[in-house]
Amino acid sequence: MYGKGRIIPALILFLGLMTTPMWYKSGDAGKMPKPEKPKDYTECVAPTAYMRTSHMVLLNEWRDDILREGGSRVGKTANGTEYVRSLQNGCMKCHNDKKKFCDACHNYTSVKPYCWDCHLQPKEAM
Amino acid sequence: MRIMSPLIAVLALVLVALVTAQVPGGQALLGIILPYLAFALFLGGVVYRVQHWAKSPVPFRIPTTCGQANSLPWIKQNKLDCPSTKAGVIGRMLLEVLLFRSLFRNTKAEIYEGPKLVYGSSKFLWLFALLFHYCFLVIILRHLRLFMDPIPGFVAALEFGDGFFQIGLPVFYQTDAIFLGALAFLFLRRVLLTNIRYISLPADYFPLFLISGIAITGILMRYFLRVDVVAIKQLTHGLATFSPAITGQIGSIFFVHIFLVCALLIYLPFSKLMHMAGVFMSPTRNMMNNSRMVRHINPWNDPKIKPHSYASYEDEFREFMVGADIPVEKELPAQPAEEEVAKAVE
Known part of the structure; x- marks a missing residue:
């Protein structure tokens, strides 16, 4: 092999870069986020599986429907419970701790929603 | 046919992943065993190819001389395009690797009536190749959020910059659109330009289709079909920490995506995509043009054979x-x- 002095360090650098997540502060995979669920309510506005993957779409739909189409503020769950279609007055009424609910998963997956650029967190509102 | 066979191959890969994800144990195969296998083959394959290349001796200086060589003091040397010093070579390599300088020099030849042959500059290949590679880099770095915990700061910065316009939810990433556009250009160039189509082989189309497949499944997964990212991070972060587990419900689209990525990782070391390492090892780029200053002796000359004047x-x-x-x-x-x-x- 020719050019060992350059090629071997370059290969080691390549392997090191490629395996970064395996050695650099990779943490513990068992450390899953546990968003705190509300104690007083058992039913959300949509099934859990849908809320897990698509809650942001639902929020966008509410905004477009209410602010742009003049839609109703009141929604009904599958079991007929009425709720307010609103982030601050609806979602945060049950999920009242942003840090323990929203942030748990968002921080875990590096998602930074811009909801709170305008909306107030429950604590701040009080 | 040279287009159809790679297209069918990629579609077959998608189908295999879709079916396997439904079979019991198939998700563990696609999500855990195959990624490890593919990653090991990728690393091993790259190292193998590079050390194999390094076995070829390059005793003499064979750089492509794209400018005036070092000559008499009153003749101005083109230090980047015909470097005779180490610094010149480093500059040339940096421009080549980071900015694709040799593609920037791309020309096109056209024949007009007369007949008259006209050469002109052609920058589109350079532009779209640059967009394609840098978008790919950003997309790969963005994926680190799924493999690391805590997530390094630059990943969040990249995500913020990439989703700067805050279009839609989940936030739209510009690189996704630019990436697909650049891929479309690279594909259409091969199909529409008759002279390029003539020299295009399945090995040229297959990586384009495969990478398009990865991009499309990724975009579907983020914006349209949507999957449980927490469940996915548990799996991918588990892969990085050697404790993978699939507990949550992960949509089939994720398994198609990861299967195509594994196919790319396995394919890469044994294909033209090895230009990733090859660009560093091109003697026509990484050598000094100093044949007139230094005597280069063939290293495998038999020392017993003396010079015979x-x-x-x-x-x-x-x-x-x-x-x-x-x-x-x-x-x-x-x-x-x-x-x-x-x-x-x-």
Whole structure:
């Protein structure tokens, strides 16, 4: 092999870069986020599986429907419970701790929603 | 046919992943066993190819000379395009690797009536190749959020910059659109330009289709079909920390995506995509053009074979050369006269 002095360090650098997540502060995979669920309510506005993957779409739909189409503020769950279609007055009424609910998963997956650029967190509102 | 066979191959890969994800145990195969296998083959394959290339001796200087070589002091040297120093080579390589300088020099030839041959600059390939590669880099770095915990700060910065316009939810990433656009350009270029189509092979189309497949499944997964990212991070972060587990419900689209990525990782070391490492090892780019300053000796010359100058060659064969009427630089020593020979005999 020719050019060992350059090629071997370059290969080691390549392997090191490629395996970064395996050695650099990779943490513990068992450390899953546990968003705190509300104690007083058992039913959300949509099934859990849908809320897990698509809650942001639902929020966008509410905004477009209410602010742009003049839609109703009141929604009904599958079991007929009425709720307010609103982030601050609806979602945060049950999920009242942003840090323990929203942030748990968002921080875990590096998602930074811009909801709170305008909306107030429950604590701040009080 | 040269387009259809790679397209069918990629579609078949998608189908295989879709079916396997439904079979019991198939998700573990696609999500855990195959990624490890593919990653090991990728790393091993790249190292193998590079050390294999490194076995080829390059005893003499063969850089492509794209400008004036180092010459007399009053002739201006083109230090980047015909470097004769280490710094020049480093500059040339940096421009090549980071900015694709050789593609920037791309020209097109057209024939007009007359016939008249016209050469012109052609920058689109350079532009879209650059967009494609940098978007790919950003997309790969963005994926680190799924493999690391805590997530490094630059990943969040990349995500913020990439989703700067805050279009839609989940936030739209510009690189996704630019990436697909650049891929479309690279594909259409091969299909629409007749001279490029003529030299395009399945090995050219397959990576384009495969990478498009990865991009499309990724975009579907983020914006349209949507999957449980927390469940996915548990799996991918588990892969990085050697404790993978699939507990949550992960949509099939994720398994198609990861299967195509594994296919790319396995394919990469044994395909033209190895230009990733090859660009660093191109002797036509990474050598100094200093043949006129330094004597380069072939390293595998047999030391027992000594240099044989013409003078000593002629000394060895002069008699035969004279005998065969071949002109010589030094004549044979004058023959002693016959009488003297006779005397000596007496």
